Amino acid sequence: MAAMLQSVRVASASFHLPDQCSKLPAFSVCSLPVIRSERSSSLDPIHGTRSTRKVITKAVAAQAENPAAAASKPGHELLLFEALREGLEEEMDRDPRVCVMGEDVGHYGGSYKVTKGLAEKYGDLRVLDTPIAENSFTGMAVGAAMTGLRPIVEGMNMGFLLLAFNQISDNCGMLHYTSGGQFTIPTVIRGPGGVGRQLGAEHSQRLESYFQSIPGIQMVACSTPYNAKGLMKAAIRSENPVVLFEHVLLYNLKERIPDEEYVLSLEEAEMVRPGEHVTILTYSRMRYHVMQAAKTLVNKGYDPEVIDIRSLKPFDLYTIGNSVKKTHRVLIVEECMRTGGIGASLTAAINENFHDYLDAPIVCLSSQDVPTPYAGTLEEWTVVQPAQIVAAVEQLCR
């Protein structure tokens, strides 16, 4: 576990996922298929370039196809923050109305380097360094979106966006409705959140639970360079206001992603590891704790199905439902607080929709309802650790 934690440290060298691949034949982050079942296409969702495939419902050992191999070009390796930048840059090239606003996004290149080099390329107006006034510059983004631009607001840390709650809730979320559909607000609000490495309580917040009730916004969380780029592009192209949650500790993940352009669906979940015994639903950084626990579980003879829900609002009840119908046991692992978190909503949604398929009550592992302490040991106990996940699965599958 210590090695695992070491390797996801922000400042350290990149985390090489392929090392994990060799141990778990069925789990291969570098070969994420775009799970896309055959949906009715009366609408025209934004599709990636690869063809549609059915959800993998079969057993464990199926080696997921390597999309990099399937594609004609070899793909390129990059870190997650670079993947975000790549997606951002491609969209800014594609549409001149796309612009970025935030603190230190321009000359400084972004506090996590997501916008590095963009101000030099696109100018100070398109990559706007704002004064420290979150509520106002978020509102400014709303006004700009209403009048034709497509702004991306960066919260230097998602926690700072609490100051912008007025604008995010009342204006971003509601104006399309209160204007009777006259104005669209195609903004993307993004930034790093989550519990980091001893950053203290206020820099370690998980705002997905605070924002989830706001009607009119969508929320997605990225967890790999592949889905980071795809979700960034999808969020920018969406006509809805989207909040994209990144995680402070995941920016240096390395992965090989396709050279061809691709856009992911904002509303779909991602099948990380198909399995039979239990459905583990997770998102963002906890995905890696889950996969760490999955290694142990496989050694102990369990076969967990791991789904990265990705879309925090709305939930992809199709992917989740199919999984529940197969395994009959659900474990939710999240970094949100226990009270009113994403897990709480997910538990309710699954109970409501799939009650008959459950053989056991849903177990939800969340962070403790405490302000994240500074001390390293306390911080470790605040979030869910792989050992707890293993114990929960063993309990669930008894």
Next chain:
Amino acid sequence: MACSAAAKILHNPLLISSSRSAEKSDSCCKILGPSSFLGSTSLSKKLVSVNKGVSRASRRSANVVAVSSDVVKEKKLKSNSAAPSLLITKEEGLVLYEDMILGRVFEDMCAQMYYRGKMFGFVHLYNGQEAVSTGFIKLLKKEDCVVSTYRDHVHALSKGVPAREVMSELFGKTTGCCRGQGGSMHMFSKEHNVLGGFAFIGEGIPVATGAAFTSKYKREVLKEDCDEVTLAFFGDGTCNNGQFFECLNMAALWKLPIVFVVENNLWAIGMSHLRATSDPQIWKKGPAFGMPGVHVDGMDVLKVREVANEAIARARRGEGPTLVECETYRFRGHSLADPDELRDPAEKAHYATRDPITALKKYILENNLASEAELKAIEKKIDEVVEDAVEFADESPVPARSQLLENVFADPRGFGIGPDGKYRCEDPKFTEGTAQV
């Protein structure tokens, strides 16, 4: 007391050399105590103050000056003592008159309809403040944007939203400008570029700043020929709010084409401006951020129009924002639910004598711009327009249940994917408004 430099100050506030303004500052300065704000006659002697505080190194705001339009008027009268030139033509006069009458009659009708149970909730009426709305908005093009607060009916009407649509919206009918989904405090019109209608004070100012940002972006990034300006209307209470100051800073910093119009009617709900504000002279807060701050008599539509003209022209030329404080008064309570018991009857009586419509009518008749009959005809026409609006709203249908879930998302796929694999919005119950989302 009127400085010969005053006229220049108004038109080119940033080009005065510091020496000239320093020379004038002592003679021009007159500090008004708070009591003079309550409509006393001493207000007619306006104050002029010069900001020399910024160092020479700062190019931006070295010579920002705050001015009152009264100084300009006095100066003009002095220089053209023989024949004072008229401020408006006949056509303009009639347009202004009609707009103000529309605002007044419409709001009076709203009060009637409210007490008859046709509209509900919080309704904030604009009676008495018409000069500000008419004075500013009638100078705008259709592409210019207006952002308001909850006291937004008349701003929408002045900008061109048909009375029928506003009345329907107030009645909560589906033919309203926001399909009945917004209500009194959320008037929006994409066609006429009315960007709301906001219930929380200060909330709309960043939105207005964003609209102005788009205008600058179109010009400088998209290389379009764009000189659209945005007007942000808000009250005295808002001027103590953080968003106000944050936006003054950003607008001045980036020289956004926006005019911040303060409708200082001296009262929030029951909170007097003087009890809530350390320095009640709001126009002064402009120069602190590097933009001109102007105080104007908001009960006089011609004075407002003159100041507005310059402020809007400044913004169009790319010279940046202006803060205009309009001293005005609302004849009714804060909203129709407000018993309005706190305000001094003497104060109300004083402002009633300064009714902007009466003042304009007097100006028009005295200067023979139009006859009494023509004005009466306008009043009759407006009566008919408003009656028609009520009739239209009455006969319009209420929203069907199917409208409930529409417009929550521009892209309804945002409701997500249901257990059956289909997007929720494809569920037939969705269009009936009964789907579970």
